[in-house]
Amino acid sequence: xxxxxxxxxxxxxxxxxxxxxxxxxxxxxxxxxxxxxxxxxxxxxxxxxxxxxxxxxxxxxxxxxxxxxxxxxxxxxxxxxxxxxxxxxxxxxxxxxxxxxxxxxxxxxxxxxxxxxxxxxxxxxxxxxxxxxxxxxxxxxxxxxxxxxxxxxxxxxxxxxxxxxxxxxxxxxxxxxxxxxxxxxxxxxxxxxxxxxxxxxxxxxxxxxxxxxxxxxxxxxxxxxxxxxxxxxxxxxxxxxxxxxxxxxxxxxxxxxxxxxxxxxxxxxxxxxxxxxxxxxxxxxxxxxxxxxxxxxxxxxxxxxxxxxxxxxxxxxxxxxxxxxxxxxxxxxxxxxxxxxxxxxxxxxxxxxxxxxxxxxxxxxxxxxxxxxxxxxxxxxxxxxxxxxxxxxxxxxxxxxxxxxxxxxxxxxxxxx
Amino acid sequence: xxxxxxxxxxxxxxxxxxxxxxxxxxxxxxxxxxxxxxxxxxxxxxxxxxxxxxxxxxxxxxxxxxxxxxxxxxxxxxxxxxxxxxxxxxxxxxxxxxxxxxxxxxxxxxxxxxxxxxxxxxxxxxxxxxxxxxxxxxxxxxxxxxxxxxxxxxxxxxxxxxxxxxxxxxxxxxxxxxxxxxxxxxxxxxxxxxxxxxxxxxxxxxxxxxxxxxxxxxxxxxxxxxxxxxxxxxxxxxxxxxxxxxxxxxxxxxxxxxxxxxxxxxxxxxxxxxxxxxxxxxxxxxxxxxxxxxxxxxxxxxxxxxxxxxxxxxxxxxxxxxxxxxxxxxxxxxxxxxxxxxxxxxxxxxxxxxxxxxxxxxxxxxxxxxxxxxxxxxxxxxxxxxxxxxxxxxxxxxxxxxxxxxxxxxxxxxxxxx
Numbered sequence: 132x133x134x135x136x137x138x139x140x141x142x143x144x145x146x147x148x149x150x151x152x153x154x155x156x157x158x159x160x161x162x163x164x165x166x167x168x169x170x171x172x173x174x175x176x177x178x179x180x181x182x183x184x185x186x187x188x189x190x191x192x193x194x195x196x197x198x199x200x201x202x203x204x205x206x207x208x209x210x211x212x213x214x215x216x217x218x219x220x221x222x223x224x225x226x227x228x229x230x231x232x233x234x235x236x237x238x239x240x241x242x243x244x245x246x247x248x249x250x251x252x253x254x255x256x257x258x259x260x261x262x263x264x265x266x267x268x269x270x271x272x273x274x275x276x277x278x279x280x281x282x283x284x285x286x287x288x289x290x291x292x293x294x295x296x297x298x299x300x301x302x303x304x305x306x307x308x309x310x311x312x313x314x315x316x317x318x319x320x321x322x323x324x325x326x327x328x329x330x331x332x333x334x335x336x337x338x339x340x341x342x343x344x345x346x347x348x349x350x351x352x353x354x355x356x357x358x359x360x361x362x363x364x365x366x367x368x369x370x371x372x373x374x375x376x377x378x379x380x381x382x383x384x385x386x387x388x389x390x391x392x393x394x395x396x397x398x399x400x401x402x403x404x405x406x407x408x409x410x411x412x413x414x415x416x417x418x419x420x421x422x423x424x425x426x427x428x429x430x431x432x433x434x435x436x437x438x439x440x441x442x443x444x445x446x447x448x449x450x451x452x453x454x455x456x457x458x459x460x461x462x463x464x465x466x467x468x469x470x471x472x473x474x475x476x477x478x479x480x481x482x483x484x485x486x487x488x489x490x491x492x493x494x495x496x497x498x499x500x501x502x503x504x505x506x507x508x509x510x511x512x513x514x515x516x517x518x519x520x521x522x523x524x525x526x527x528x529x530x531x532x533x534x535x536x537x538x539x540x541x542x543x544x545x546x547x548x
Numbered sequence: 549x550x551x552x553x554x555x556x557x558x559x560x561x562x563x564x565x566x567x568x569x570x571x572x573x574x575x576x577x578x579x580x581x582x583x584x585x586x587x588x589x590x591x592x593x594x595x596x597x598x599x600x601x602x603x604x605x606x607x608x609x610x611x612x613x614x615x616x617x618x619x620x621x622x623x624x625x626x627x628x629x630x631x632x633x634x635x636x637x638x639x640x641x642x643x644x645x646x647x648x649x650x651x652x653x654x655x656x657x658x659x660x661x662x663x664x665x666x667x668x669x670x671x672x673x674x675x676x677x678x679x680x681x682x683x684x685x686x687x688x689x690x691x692x693x694x695x696x697x698x699x700x701x702x703x704x705x706x707x708x709x710x711x712x713x714x715x716x717x718x719x720x721x722x723x724x725x726x727x728x729x730x731x732x733x734x735x736x737x738x739x740x741x742x743x744x745x746x747x748x749x750x751x752x753x754x755x756x757x758x759x760x761x762x763x764x765x766x767x768x769x770x771x772x773x774x775x776x777x778x779x780x781x782x783x784x785x786x787x788x789x790x791x792x793x794x795x796x797x798x799x800x801x802x803x804x805x806x807x808x809x810x811x812x813x814x815x816x817x818x819x820x821x822x823x824x825x826x827x828x829x830x831x832x833x834x835x836x837x838x839x840x841x842x843x844x845x846x847x848x849x850x851x852x853x854x855x856x857x858x859x860x861x862x863x864x865x866x867x868x869x870x871x872x873x874x875x876x877x878x879x880x881x882x883x884x885x886x887x888x889x890x891x892x893x894x895x896x897x898x899x900x901x902x903x904x905x906x907x908x909x910x911x912x913x914x915x916x917x918x919x920x921x922x923x924x925x926x927x928x929x930x931x932x933x934x935x936x937x938x939x940x941x942x943x944x945x946x947x948x949x950x951x952x953x954x955x956x957x958x959x960x961x962x963x964x965x966x
Contacts, residue, residue, distance in 0.1 A: 286808030312766030328739035341917035361616030427599030500767035
């Protein structure tokens, strides 16, 4: 795998970032940590505020080189790139006062505590808006700020259950199952990031910020809409787990090659024709050319099992790599099922410099999954690694907020920071 | 014109050259927030989600505006019909782009270039254009011409392999996760580009490879491979930091409750419910990692408690003691049995040209001061030709009729053939 080349890094470092000049206070736990990563990676000044004992995610395994340490959780390192970090006890009166001073200079505050928590601390949206009318407060919670379940506890798994993801992932004969990572939190975080940007742009033109109410359950519901309410009301079939095929697409699924499985999916009439011709060409199957199979996916819905048989007769003669290359040559949507190992050394991703090391990093520094998007003028950048606990206390409280070092020590002794 | 203060993106114009979900879903959000979104399509090669035969009318053939996916993901937009392969259509498309702020495009690599709508040409007619492009593999690299649908991206990104139970070689979603995941990343990055334009007046080109946006979503899992050279564990429903966690069977067919124990206090309360109070102090179970070592034993005890109970009752009992628990809901549960979603008016009823109305998942942006709204569901190709061609682009009736005869503008009444 190739990290970003030095020349590319040099050109990056002379380029502006889209969100430079925006300041974000990050009160979030693992529910919102990806939201503020998206902001930080685009150049916003994100200040992660941790309780003096440190965020819970600092102890999420696994750890870099398997050495358990508050600065080596791979989850924490990935999710907190480009952020600065301070410690602050929001339950302490002096902690609240410091927070309000920080909030006066902030464009966006991201919080994931249960509804009412910030109000209870005297740090609710009305207070924040009174001292700074343009401020945006984004709350990411399991079920949102209103409604009978607003105080329900959640987890990524529970959010995926209530939002409708679990019921439609995996094999029909298995229990419902989760995707890798924490996708309910990631989807809510990405929705929250977009929504926060809309609120920030609106605040810049109207002079008024707003409270953004993100429900993780609702984010998952929106994301799962292919298997959602519209389809069910239309065809009367409640979506459920369906193995490797996508219900709406015929054919689709994982098919056996000589040395593993290949994923294939057909939607457009032209793609079906190309596949049918290929099956006929290799296996001599004439039935597959029957015009009754021609057309969009929904026309083939009654013939899924038969077509799967035809396709398996074709795929069995190839290795995964052969079928992938030849399938794509025929403009068919065919892909290998990559593992972590094969994706991390994928030639296409390497040529695009997707996996990167932090700018100016030593050779032994960790490699990270990089930019989810490429911008011509304001690139995604990995400028700094996740903050150590309280790493920027002096920089932010003294240099920027104007506390003396003595005051900071006093706060430290009181347990405020 | 009075500014409607409940729609934050009012005044922006977006041109879509899109199909499927990853592109159109971005425009759906923007239209909800007040942007004028115009979808350019050809009747001869319509958005693939239009190619749907309604089960209620199996012999009726493809009906270009009946698909529940199309009506949802393209709600709130304007629709014009241009045959972009016609040489006289290219200048029309450019003229439209010149009067807009944002282009969203999700065709295969090389298609826009072939149509004469490449990055440079569009930038020439609109120097501060925000030009967003997305497809499976991105626009550079050796595999840039490969084609992929959302489920293919689940496979090539490693997500399908890493998800689900250990004994399965891949676990797939029924919702083409990379499509909506890429669209949400796309929405965010377009808004970032708007912020840059607001500050500097500059537009730019943005390219999103769906495989990369998808990897970004589970990058923390991949770090085990990148940092430690080890394959990440396939966890099923378990967690590396919360234990026990799982989906437990309840009364009835295919009914499950998801449960997560995140701290010692919750563990003690669970032990009470399971009538195993001694487990709260049991030295084997004093931390998440210790409980993980005995996960099967704990699962059996939880299952013995859940299996004869109603799934909603299980959730409520656990939530009453502040333990994270949730019904594995079907779309039917969500629409008919979830009092919380009902009270929040989550589902949206959207007017539809021929069906009266359709129900769609709500737009979960939660903008309390600028909530937005959806005017109408996705409609026929070319429905808004007159508005767009005459009012926005200022073409005369004569020009329109001549370009329609030539075939650059398609007659909206042209029969769809697929």
